[in-house]
Amino acid sequence: xxxxxxxxxxxxxxxxxxxxxxxxxxxxxxxxxxxxxxxxxxxxxxxxxxxxxxxxxxxxxxxxxxxxxxxxxxxxxxxxxxxxxxxxxxxxxxxxxxxxxxxxxxxxxxxxxxxxxxxxxxxxxxxxxxxxxxxxxxxxxxxxx
Amino acid sequence: xxxxxxxxxxxxxxxxxxxxxxxxxxxxxxxxxxxxxxxxxxxxxxxxxxxxxxxxxxxxxxxxxxxxxxxxxxxxxxxxxxxxxxxxxxxxxxxxxxxxxxxxxxxxxxxxxxxxxxxxxxxxxxxxxxxxxxxxxxxxxxxxxxxxxxxxxxxxxxxxxxxxxxxxxxxxxxxxxxxxxxxxxxxxxxxxxxxxxxxxxxxxxxxxxxxxxxxxxxxxxxxxxxxxxxxxxxxxxxxxxxxxxxxxxxxxxxxxxxxxxxxxxxxxxxxxxxxxxxxxxxxxxxxxxxxxxxxxxxxxxxxxxxxxxxxxxxxxxxxxxxxxxxxxxxx
Amino acid sequence: xxxxxxxxxxxxxxxxxxxxxxxxxxxxxxxxxxxxxxxxxxxxxxxxxxxxxxxxxxxxxxxxxxxxxxxxxxxxxxxxxxxxxxxxxxxxxxxxxxxxxxxxxxxxxxxxxxxxxxxxxxxxxxxxxxxxxxxxxxxxxxxxxxxxxxxxxxxxxxxxxxxxxxxxxxxxxxxxxxxxxxxxxxxxxxxxxxxxxxxxxxxxxxxxxxxxxxxxxxxxxxxxxxxxxxxxxxxxxxxxxxxxxxxxxxxxxxxxxxxxxxxxxxxxxxxxxxxxxxxxxxxxxxxxxxxxxxxxxxxxxxxxxxxxxxxxxxxxxxxxxxxxxxxxxxxxxxxxxxxxxxxxxxxxxxxxxxxxxxxxxxxxxxxxxxxx
Numbered sequence: 001x002x003x004x005x006x007x008x009x010x011x012x013x014x015x016x017x018x019x020x021x022x023x024x025x026x027x028x029x030x031x032x033x034x035x036x037x038x039x040x041x042x043x044x045x046x047x048x049x050x051x052x053x054x055x056x057x058x059x060x061x062x063x064x065x066x067x068x069x070x071x072x073x074x075x076x077x078x079x080x081x082x083x084x085x086x087x088x089x090x091x092x093x094x095x096x097x098x099x100x101x102x103x104x105x106x107x108x109x110x111x112x113x114x115x116x117x118x119x120x121x122x123x124x125x126x127x128x129x130x131x132x133x134x135x136x137x138x139x140x141x142x143x144x145x
Numbered sequence: 146x147x148x149x150x151x152x153x154x155x156x157x158x159x160x161x162x163x164x165x166x167x168x169x170x171x172x173x174x175x176x177x178x179x180x181x182x183x184x185x186x187x188x189x190x191x192x193x194x195x196x197x198x199x200x201x202x203x204x205x206x207x208x209x210x211x212x213x214x215x216x217x218x219x220x221x222x223x224x225x226x227x228x229x230x231x232x233x234x235x236x237x238x239x240x241x242x243x244x245x246x247x248x249x250x251x252x253x254x255x256x257x258x259x260x261x262x263x264x265x266x267x268x269x270x271x272x273x274x275x276x277x278x279x280x281x282x283x284x285x286x287x288x289x290x291x292x293x294x295x296x297x298x299x300x301x302x303x304x305x306x307x308x309x310x311x312x313x314x315x316x317x318x319x320x321x322x323x324x325x326x327x328x329x330x331x332x333x334x335x336x337x338x339x340x341x342x343x344x345x346x347x348x349x350x351x352x353x354x355x356x357x358x359x360x361x362x363x364x365x366x367x368x369x370x371x372x373x374x375x376x377x378x379x380x381x382x383x384x385x386x387x388x389x390x391x392x393x394x395x396x397x398x399x400x401x402x403x404x405x406x407x408x409x410x411x412x413x414x415x416x417x418x419x420x421x422x423x424x425x426x427x428x429x430x431x432x433x434x435x436x437x438x439x440x441x442x443x444x445x446x447x448x449x450x451x452x453x454x455x456x457x458x459x460x461x462x463x464x465x466x467x468x469x470x471x472x473x474x475x476x
Numbered sequence: 477x478x479x480x481x482x483x484x485x486x487x488x489x490x491x492x493x494x495x496x497x498x499x500x501x502x503x504x505x506x507x508x509x510x511x512x513x514x515x516x517x518x519x520x521x522x523x524x525x526x527x528x529x530x531x532x533x534x535x536x537x538x539x540x541x542x543x544x545x546x547x548x549x550x551x552x553x554x555x556x557x558x559x560x561x562x563x564x565x566x567x568x569x570x571x572x573x574x575x576x577x578x579x580x581x582x583x584x585x586x587x588x589x590x591x592x593x594x595x596x597x598x599x600x601x602x603x604x605x606x607x608x609x610x611x612x613x614x615x616x617x618x619x620x621x622x623x624x625x626x627x628x629x630x631x632x633x634x635x636x637x638x639x640x641x642x643x644x645x646x647x648x649x650x651x652x653x654x655x656x657x658x659x660x661x662x663x664x665x666x667x668x669x670x671x672x673x674x675x676x677x678x679x680x681x682x683x684x685x686x687x688x689x690x691x692x693x694x695x696x697x698x699x700x701x702x703x704x705x706x707x708x709x710x711x712x713x714x715x716x717x718x719x720x721x722x723x724x725x726x727x728x729x730x731x732x733x734x735x736x737x738x739x740x741x742x743x744x745x746x747x748x749x750x751x752x753x754x755x756x757x758x759x760x761x762x763x764x765x766x767x768x769x770x771x772x773x774x775x776x777x778x779x780x781x782x783x784x785x786x787x788x789x790x791x792x793x794x795x796x797x798x799x800x801x802x803x804x805x806x807x808x809x810x811x812x813x814x815x816x817x818x819x820x821x822x823x824x825x826x827x828x829x830x831x832x833x834x835x836x837x838x839x840x841x842x843x844x845x846x847x848x
Contacts, residue, residue, distance in 0.1 A: 007457060010675030014442065020670045021182050021441040021607060030184045030614050044643060046628035073540035105543035105634045110642070119628065183610035279491050283513060283829070360604065361676055369499045369602045370830045442676050444604025446830055447513070449679045 038124070046104045047120040049077075049097060051141045060141055061116035064090035068108035068117060074101040077108060092138060099125075099133040156249075160237040167396045168389035169199035171432065178436040209381035217378065218275035225272025226383050229390030232264035236397045241316040243410045243421035254315040255303060258401055259296075262356060265394060266292040269358075269375045272387070276378035284374030287364040287447055291355060294454035295362075299352035301462035302345045305469040306330060306405055309338035319409030323419070329408035337476070339469040341461075346406050348458050348465075350431075353398040355450070358391065360439035362450055369444075399431040400424075407431075488516055491829075495524050499602050499833045502843030506820075506836075513829050518821045526847040533807030538564055538774035539638065541807065546632040548811060549845040552591040553633040554584045554623075555787035561636040562717060563783035563794045567776035568638065575763040576640035577719045582756040583623060583635065585749040586653065589660070590619040591788035592742045592749075595840045599739070600671055602837040603680055608671050615663060618656050625649055639770025650757055657750050664747065672743065681736035685835030687823050688733055695819040698812050699790025700745065701839060704738035706731035711786035722759065723752045738838040775802050789813050789840050811845045 032039065041047070051060045064081030076098040081090035109117050117137075127133055173188065173195065180187025188195025213219055239254035241247040251257055266288060273285030310318050310330070322329050331346050339345070355362040366374040373379075376387055403409055403424060410424040445453070494505040503524035509517040529548065533541045545560040546553035558580055565572060572580075593616045597609030620630045626645050627635040635642050671677055687697070692705045702709055710727045712720045728744035730737035776798040784793040790812025797806035816839045824832040 006675075013669075013673045013675045017441050017670050017674050018437060020666055021437065024184055024607075024611070025178075025181050025437075027184060029181070029186050031186060033186065033189075042625045042628075044625060044628040071540070073536055073543055103543050103547075103632070104629065106628065106642070107540065107543070179606070183607050184614065185610070279489060279510075286513075363604070367604070367830075369604055370833055372497060440607045441670075442605055442674065443600055443671075443680065444830075445676050446680045446684075447828070449676075 041121040041123060045119065045121055045123070046106055047122045048099050048102060048104070048125075048135065049108060049117045049137070050120040051095060051137050052116050052118050053141060053144070060092055060095075060138070061114045062092040062095065063114055063116070064092055065113065067111040067113065071107040071111035073105065073107060074103060076101040095137045097135045097137055099135055100130055156238075161234060164234045164237060164393045164396065165389065168392040169203065171392040171395065172202065172388070173199050174432070175436050175439075178433065179440045182437070182440040203385070206382050206385035211383055212378075212380045214276070214378055216277045218277070221271045221275030222378075223383070225268050225275060226379070226386035226390065228268030228271065229265045230386050230393060232261040232268075233390050233393035233397055236261045237393075237400075239315055240397070240400045241319055241404065241409055242424050244316075244320075244419060246410075246421055247316055250314065250316050252312075252314045255307065255313040255318075255405075258315075258397065259300065259303070262394070262397065263292070263296065265390060268390070272379070273375040276375075278377045280371040280373075280377045281375050284364060284367060284371050284377075287367075288358065288375065291358075291362065291364050291447075291450060294451050295352045295355040295458075298348055298454060298458035298462040299356060301459070301466055302349045302352070303405070305339065305345060305462070305466045308466075308469055308473060315404050315409075319404055319411060322408035323411045325415045326408065326413040329406065329411070331406040337472075339465055339472050341465040341468055342406075344461060345465045346402075348462050349406065350402060350434075352454075352458065353402055354435065354438065355454070357394040357398045357435075359395065359435055361442040361445045363439075363444060364447060364450070367444065395432060395435060396428070399428045399435065402431050403427040487511070495521075499836065500843075501598060501841060504817075504841060504843050504846070508829075508832075510829070515824050515827050515829065515832055518824050518832070520817055520820060522817075522847055524847065525844050527844070529848045530807050530809060533804050535803065537802050538776070538804060541804070542636070543632070543634045546629075546634045547844065548809065548848060549591075549787060549789065549792075549813075549842045550631055551594055551842055552587050552788035553631065554580075554587040554635060555785055556792060557633060557636040558584055558718070559783060559785040559787070559792050559794045561638055562785065563781055563796050564638050564774060564776070566783055567779065567781040567796055567798055568771065568774050570639045570767050570770050572640055572767055573764045574719065574761050575644075576765045576767075578756050578760050579641050579645055579765060580636060581718055581720065581723070582645075582653070582753050582760075583626065583641075585752045585756070586619050586623060587633070588788045589746050589749050590616045590623075592746050593619075595742060595788075596667070596671075599837040599840075600677075602833055603677065605671070605677075608667065611663075611667070611670075615660055618659065622649060622652050622656060625652070637766065637770070638774060639767030640765045644765045650760075653753060653757060657754060660746070660750060664743075667743070672739075678736070680831075680834055681734065681739055681838075683732075683734050683736075684831050685735040685823065685827065685838065686733045687738075687819060687835075691819055691822065695822075696815040697790070697819055698815065699787070699840075700738055700741040701790065701816050701819075703727065703729050704741045704838070705733045706737075711784050711791050715784060717783070717785060719756075720752075723755050725749075725751050725755075735834050735838045742840070773802055775800060784810075787812060789842065789845070790816060809848055811848060813839065813841050814846045817841055817846055 051062065054061045064079060066079065069077045069079055078094065078096045079092065080094040081092050084091050109119060177187040188198040191197040191201045213222060236258045238249050239247065239251050239257050269288050270285045273281035307313055310321055312318055322333065327333065331342060358364065366376065376384055379387060407427045410419050410421055412419050412423050488509050488511050491508040491510050492505065493508055494500040495503040505521040505524065507519040507521060508515050529544050532544060542557065542560060545556040548556050593612040597612035600608040623633065624630050626643055626649055627633045687701065687705050689705045689707055692702045692707060698709065706729060708727055708729045713727055725748045728741050728748065730740050778800045779798055781796045782793060784791050792812055793810035795808040796804050799805040820836060820839060824835055827835065
């Protein structure tokens with residue numbers, strides 16, 4: 001009897017399973033057709049970092065304190081600055097991000113006192129070579145004008 | 146004489162074209178079907194609705210190198226894919242697509258299909274053995290015992306049908322099912338031969354899945370266990386031909402189920418004309434069910450599969466055979 | 477377990493399962509000595525994705541190790557964040573605001589559900605069923621979307637900080653989470669009908685792959701593997717941390733010791749996690765999410781600190797040895813799947829290959845966490 005019971009309940013379970021999949025078959029698709037459609041990233045999305053534009057001066061907000069460089073666990077940030085006459089503090093002359101090493105942890109953004117860096121919303125990055133991922137963020141900021 | 150020759154040639158070309166086209170487009174059906182069962186879209190980039198995808202796949206497979214690894218038996222390795230494909234194509238010879246649309250109307254048609262169907266296992270075994278791969282050999286051992294186990298209930302249910310219909314000629318078998326869907330063997334025999342016929346149909350369908358190595362009985366491939374089972378070492382068109390063979394086998398299985406149980410080219414309602422369209426429709430419904438099953442269930446465990454055959458399918462089909470015999474004797 | 481245990485009279489062969497094999501989910505390699513389809517002897521080979529996380533920890537400041545914790549078990553990264561943050565807080569003596577603790581518990585439990593959903597899908601995939609994986613992914617995406625809106629990442633989270641969390645959660649997250657729980661509650665019966673009650677699956681899991689309590693103890697197995705063997709142990713209950721004592725939830729325990737028991741433990745755990753999240757959202761207090769007095773640069777007093785959390789795969793322990801400088805002197809990670817995997821060699825002896833793979837699936841291995 002147990003044999004027939006199992007046979008019955010087993011066969012029934014198979015038909016229940018098929019019922020579920022056929023119901024799903026006629027439901028609309030849930031996927032996004034990526035290269036044709038894409039999502040806008042949420043406000044907190046952590047892409048690679050970029051410099052924030054200073055709305056007053058049009059340049060960057062960096063004070064070349066070097067905190068981001070120190071905070072970075074992987075050492076991907078190189079920043080340099082120089083003293084210029086007539087300008088208070090240092091002026092940023094170089095800011096490169098070696099994205100090949102970056103793990104997008106956000107330690108740099110957190111450590112930045114003047115909030116001079118932020119996460120970009122770029123996520124579909126592709127490049128032909130390793131060098132393509134060494135970003136000159138200062139140049140990037142200028143090009144964004 | 147010449148008309149006979151032309152007829153044969155036409156059918157040869159027709160059958161090969163039909164088998165190849167089906168094999169190619171069943172891949173598309175499978176991918177599209179799988180996608181929608183999983184609420185995706187599936188192939189869509191190559192041509193409208195991805196309809197040119199099989200061509201692209203074919204071009205890709207053909208342009209790939211036929212890699213023959215060290216240590217394989219080169220002859221067996223090369224011949225095995227053909228041994229899967231050719232018998233499958235041969236089985237089409239006797240399938241009655243329409244009332245007068247069969248390459249050969251053989252009196253022992255049913256027997257011939259079964260005879261050819263059992264060759265493809267041999268192809269899988271030789272290919273696996275020849276490729277000298279441990280995963281492949283394990284898969285081959287599984288496939289052989291699986292096919293032996295499942296051929297028995299398949300033949301037993303077929304015998305019961307033959308007893309009831311008194312013929313092994315597939316075209317004749319279809320002719321006997323004319324006049325509306327209640328004359329189909331699935332329903333008709335339930336009253337005239339054996340009330341177990343719907344169960345026999347389920348058994349036949351299950352064994353058909355197993356014989357064609359389809360999920361949930363896909364021991365020949367068993368992707369997550371045996372990498373790619375029998376096909377592990379195959380690349381390019383070697384793999385492609387195996388695949389075509391597999392799909393041709395599914396078409397044969399579905400066609401045979403249609404002929405035996407669902408009235409072949411007979412229309413479901415008496416006032417509609419009989420036509421090859423009905424045959425194709427029924428066949429593709431069955432094929433869709435096969436796809437549907439594949440994308441629903443996990444794979445059976447190997448010994449559970451053998452248990453299912455020896456402990457469930459064979460006893461029940463034997464009972465069906467006896468009931469049929471008794472029924473025919475009494476009424 | 478040396479090679480001479482193997483009976484020489486058997487005609488055996490060696491099968492290399494992995495490091496490239498669909499069922500090992502990563503770069504695990506298992507050297508199997510097989511007698512036909514029966515496993516005579518198994519030897520897991522590790523190290524294909526060893527990244528020296530422990531050594532890296534010794535060369536970084538305390539805070540800089542935080543991103544690494546998200547890369548151990550990338551499927552339940554927040555639990556590992558939590559473990560490390562708590563260990564360091566314990567060392568430094570930082571009090572975490574209550575709201576932050578609630579947020580931690582809510583996000584960790586969400587992450588646990590995501591991890592179990594992925595396990596569920598991948599496990600059924602191991603057994604040859606493809607479709608449930610995609611359904612589970614559909615639900616998991618919802619969690620990832622929620623977590624992304626808070627943490628900014630989808631997989632390798634780095635959200636907790638010493639003294640709190642990085643960002644506060646907003647109303648969108650709260651309503652989104654409530655909606656998600658409603659959705660998953662309605663989906664669970666579907667999963668059970670489609671997979672759990674399926675006769676094929678039952679046949680493959682019931683009574684297969686027994687792991688006795690004694691074996692679990694010997695190898696130090698934790699998490700669902702242990703609970704599937706009838707031991708009621710969950711760090712959240714037995715060594716309470718964070719605000720878990722405030723929540724009312726059960727520890728699912730099954731005594732069958734087979735693959736089905738481990739499967740059921742995880743399925744039930746998802747329900748319990750949903751309960752925790754709901755309670756957490758109800759009780760969520762107002763307040764800061766970062767301790768006011770949390771130091772920017774950690775320099776814990778000399779000493780030896782240990783902290784364990786219940787990650788999705790079992791008890792994750794982290795031992796910190798501080799010599800009073802701004803880098804750890806020693807950082808030891810006790811990863812649950814390492815212990816869980818080590819019992820595989822013994823447990824799978826005499827099993828058929830597909831059964832052993834089902835057993836391996838129920839261990840829920842994440843290879844980067846084993847190798848570290």
